[in-house]
Amino acid sequence: MTAVSPVAEAIAGLLTLPVWTLPELQALVHAERRPCWDVDPELFFPPDGDGPAVARQVARARTVCAACPVRAACLAVALAPDAAADAGAGDDPDPALYAPDGVWAGLTADERRAVASHWYALRRLAASEDVPVVADSPVDDMLLAVA
Numbered sequence: 001m002t003a004v005s006p007v008a009e010a011i012a013g014l015l016t017l018p019v020w021t022l023p024e025l026q027a028l029v030h031a032e033r034r035p036c037w038d039v040d041p042e043l044f045f046p047p048d049g050d051g052p053a054v055a056r057q058v059a060r061a062r063t064v065c066a067a068c069p070v071r072a073a074c075l076a077v078a079l080a081p082d083a084a085a086d087a088g089a090g091d092d093p094d095p096a097l098y099a100p101d102g103v104w105a106g107l108t109a110d111e112r113r114a115v116a117s118h119w120y121a122l123r124r125l126a127a128s129e130d131v132p133v134v135a136d137s138p139v140d141d142m143l144l145a146v147a
């Protein structure tokens with residue numbers, strides 16, 4: 001069986017979110033007890049490099065996030081354009097600027113960048129005037145619009 005990449009898995013998770021605005025996403029995250037509270041925060045900040053020790057630390061952080069009930073919302077907060085803009089990213093938000101280091105929602109900064117390009121495209125499509133508002137969630141709207 002082919003393994004699903006962390007990036008593909010993350011995009012699939014984002015598409016399950018019931019809300020997309022930053023305050024709503026933050027409320028989702030803050031409403032739950034998060035597994036990262038129970039581990040040393042340093043686990044999520046491996047040193048630079050790509051040696052085996054770094055890979056092991058990233059893998060351990062991913063394992064913690066894999067059990068998190070709000071993982072998709074956590075990632076969406078990290079990728080939120082308005083949050084990135086607040087952090088100084090301007091009109092071309094870079095999730096690595098808002099969350100520049102470490103593992104966030106089980107993804108490295110490079111993986112967050114890879115997810116972000118797809119996520120921002122989906123958000124632009126959802127906000128497009130060409131997309132009729134005919135359903136309850138942005139994803140439903142998009143799926144109906146492109147059907």
Ligand code: SF4
Pocket residue numbers: 034035036037064065066068069070071072074075103104105106
């Ligand atoms: S997904 Fe986010 S909130 Fe959940 S354990 Fe990982 S870093 Fe913490």
